[in-house]
Amino acid sequence: xxxxxxxxxxxxxxxxxxxxxxxxxxxxxxxxxxxxxxxxxxxxxxxxxxxxxxxxxxxxxxxxxxxxxxxxxxxxxxxxxxxxxxxxxxxxxxxxxxxxxxxxxxxxxxxxxxxxxxxxxxxxxxxxxxxxxxxxxxxxxxxxxxxxxxxxxxxxxxxxxxxxxxxxxxxxxxxxxxxxxxxxxxxxxxxxxxxxxxxxxxxxxxxxxxxxxxxxxxxxxxxxxxxxxxxxxxx
Amino acid sequence: xxxxxxxxxxxxxxxxxxxxxxxxxxxxxxxxxxxxxxxxxxxxxxxxxxxxxxxxxxxxxxxxxxxxxxxxxxxxxxxxxxxxxxxxxxxxxxxxxxxxxxxxxxxxxxxxxxxxxxxxxxxxxxxxxxxxxxxxxxxxxxxxxxxxxxxxxxxxxxxxxxxxxxxxxxxxxxxxxxxxxxxxxxxxxxxxxxxxxxxxxxxxxxxxxxxxxxxxxxxxxxxxxxxxxxxxxxx
Numbered sequence: 001x002x003x004x005x006x007x008x009x010x011x012x013x014x015x016x017x018x019x020x021x022x023x024x025x026x027x028x029x030x031x032x033x034x035x036x037x038x039x040x041x042x043x044x045x046x047x048x049x050x051x052x053x054x055x056x057x058x059x060x061x062x063x064x065x066x067x068x069x070x071x072x073x074x075x076x077x078x079x080x081x082x083x084x085x086x087x088x089x090x091x092x093x094x095x096x097x098x099x100x101x102x103x104x105x106x107x108x109x110x111x112x113x114x115x116x117x118x119x120x121x122x123x124x125x126x127x128x129x130x131x132x133x134x135x136x137x138x139x140x141x142x143x144x145x146x147x148x149x150x151x152x153x154x155x156x157x158x159x160x161x162x163x164x165x166x167x168x169x170x171x172x173x174x175x176x177x178x179x180x181x182x183x184x185x186x187x188x189x190x191x192x193x194x195x196x197x198x199x200x201x202x203x204x205x206x207x208x209x210x211x212x213x214x215x216x217x218x219x220x221x222x223x224x225x226x227x228x229x230x231x232x233x234x235x
Numbered sequence: 236x237x238x239x240x241x242x243x244x245x246x247x248x249x250x251x252x253x254x255x256x257x258x259x260x261x262x263x264x265x266x267x268x269x270x271x272x273x274x275x276x277x278x279x280x281x282x283x284x285x286x287x288x289x290x291x292x293x294x295x296x297x298x299x300x301x302x303x304x305x306x307x308x309x310x311x312x313x314x315x316x317x318x319x320x321x322x323x324x325x326x327x328x329x330x331x332x333x334x335x336x337x338x339x340x341x342x343x344x345x346x347x348x349x350x351x352x353x354x355x356x357x358x359x360x361x362x363x364x365x366x367x368x369x370x371x372x373x374x375x376x377x378x379x380x381x382x383x384x385x386x387x388x389x390x391x392x393x394x395x396x397x398x399x400x401x402x403x404x405x406x407x408x409x410x411x412x413x414x415x416x417x418x419x420x421x422x423x424x425x426x427x428x429x430x431x432x433x434x435x436x437x438x439x440x441x442x443x444x445x446x447x448x449x450x451x452x453x454x455x456x457x458x459x460x461x462x463x464x465x466x467x468x469x470x
Contacts, residue, residue: 006465022464023297030252051263062258062290062357095468146470154266155262155347189465196461223469226431228256230241230424231464233267233330235381235453 001102001148001219003095006188007214010233012042012158013206019046020156020212021054028064030097034214035061038108038156040132042210051089053078053131067092067105071139075107075131087130090139091154093216101143102152102216103136107131113174114142117149121178151193151217153177160207163202171199188215214217236383238330240269241451242425242466247277248441254281255391255447263299264330269449270296272392273324273343275367277445288313288323288366288432301335302327302340306374310342310366320423322365325374326389328451337387337451341367345392348409349377353385356413365441382417382422388412388426398437406434423450451460 001161011018019039026032035057056077060070071090078088089108096103104112104124112124112218128140130132144150157172163169173195192213254274261267270292274284291312295305300369306325313323331338339347339359346360363375379385390408398404408430415426415458427448432444 001470003468003470004465005468006463008461008463010461016267018460018462021261024259024285025293026256051261058260059294059297060363062294071365081467089250095470097470101362189463192465193463214290218470221467225245225469227244227253227466227468228424228428229259229464229466230239231462232456232460233238233240233462234456234460235236235238235332 001218001223003218005216006192007034007212007235008192009212010196010200010207012210013045014207017047018208018210018212019043021050022212022214023029023054023058025058025062027061027096031095033058033061033092033094036091036156037152037214038210042088049078049086050089052081053090057090057092059224065102067094068139068141071105072108075137078132084133087132087155090131093152093154093214095146095216099143100146102146102150103134104142104144104152105139107139109135110155110160113153113177113180114144114175115149115151116144117147121174121181122176135156146218148218148220149173151186153213153215155195155213156211158207158211159195159199159213161209162199162207162211169195169202171214173201186217186219188217191215236453236458238451239423239454240286240451241427242269242447243427244447245431245435245442245443249441250278250405251276252282253445253447254278254285255445255446256282256285257449258293260293260297262296262329262331266330268293268296268327268329271280271326271389271391271449273445275322284313284321284323288325292325292327298434302329302338303374303376306340306342307395309370313367317367319368323365324391325366325441328387328389328449330381330451334378335381337385339377339379339387340374342372342374345390345395348388348412349379350384350386350416351379352382356409356416358409365412381453383453386421386450388448388450390430390448391446393442393446394430394434394448396444397442397446404437406437423452423455426450
C-alpha cells in the first residue's frame, strides 16, 4: 500500500497572498500530518494569523503531541495571543503509523469528505467551532483505517462559497468527489486539482475568497520506497 | 516564473526506516525552506538524531530566523543535547522572496550542485563540517538568484557512495545533472528521480546507505496560482 497526499491552494482574486496556510510535518513515530488554517479576513492580516496557528500546531505534532492536544493548544495560543478577537479554522489530517489510522481533526464548520472501503462516501459534518474566539474550544476528532480504499478531503470554506451563496449555483464538493470515484479516480493530486478548478471556474477565474484543498488516500502499491514529494510555487 | 521543488528518499536496504529526515516549511516573509538531515549511522538511531536536528531548524525558520542562525542553532542544540558525541549533516535550501535568492546552507562535506543562467553548472564544494561534534561549527552559506535558469540540487552522502567507494564505479551526480540539462530536463521532480534511480541501480536495487536528494529550480511559468504540493509514502 502507499499513502498519497496532495494540496492545491489559490488566493482571493486581486489580493497579494492567500490568507490560508498549509504546513506538513513528519510524525516522530512514523507517518505525516498536514495542517490547514484559514485566518479571519484575507490577505496579509489573515496570513499572519493562519501562519501563527499552523506553526504552533506543526511544532507540537513534530514533538509527538497527539492531534487533539495540538489543536487545543493552537486554539489556546491564538486566543491568548490575540485576546479572543481573531478567529481561524483549523483542520489536521494525520496518517498515523502507530494507530494505523488517518486522524481527522476539525475546527471548521466546513465538512470533511471521507471514503472508506467499508462505508463508502460520507461527510464529517458534526457542528464544529473555529479556534481563537471562544474559551476551551475542542476539535471534532474522527479516525478512519489506514487501508486501501480510504480517502479524506478537507478544505477551507472558500471552496463551498465558490459560485456565490446561492445554493443552486454553489459548489458541492462531495458530489464532485463521488463523480470522480465513480470514474475510478482516487489520486489525491487529481481530486484536489479538479475541486479547485471547478471552484475557480464558478468564480469566472476570479476567486471571491482564498481556497485551499488537501487530501490523503491509501492506494494499492508495492509498499516500496522511495518516498517522494514535489510541488510548485508561483513567483 | 515559478519555483518547482522535489525530494526523493530511500532507506538503506533491509533497515526499517531511513535515517534521513526531510522537512519543508513556509517562510513567514514568503517562499519556502527545505531542510535535509542525515543522522549518524542508520535506522532508528539515525532517525532520532536527524529528526531532532531538522525539527529545530524548521521551527526557527518558521519563526523568521535567518538560515545561517537556524543552522548554527541546530548544531548547538545537537551538540548540547548529545554531548558532542553524535553527528549529522544538515543542508537547507530556501527560496527567499524578500532577498530574491535561493539561500544554500551546507553543513555537509557532500557538495551541492548549482546551475545559473549566468554561470552555468558548478559545484559548491568548499570544505564544510557536520553538526553536533565540534564547538562553534558554522554553515557554508551561498546565494543564487531566484530567476529563470537557476537550479540547485543537494543530497546526503549515500548518493555519492552508491556503487561503492571505488572512484571508477561510483556515481557522479554533477555529470548526471549536466546530461539532463543538455537534454533540456530542468524539472526538480525528474532530476531527483533520475539521480535516485541511478544510485539504486548501482547498488543493484539494495542501497548500501540511506539516500535522499532534494532540488529547487526556477522555471518559466505564468506566475499564476494555484500552488501545489503532492507526494507519496509507502506503507
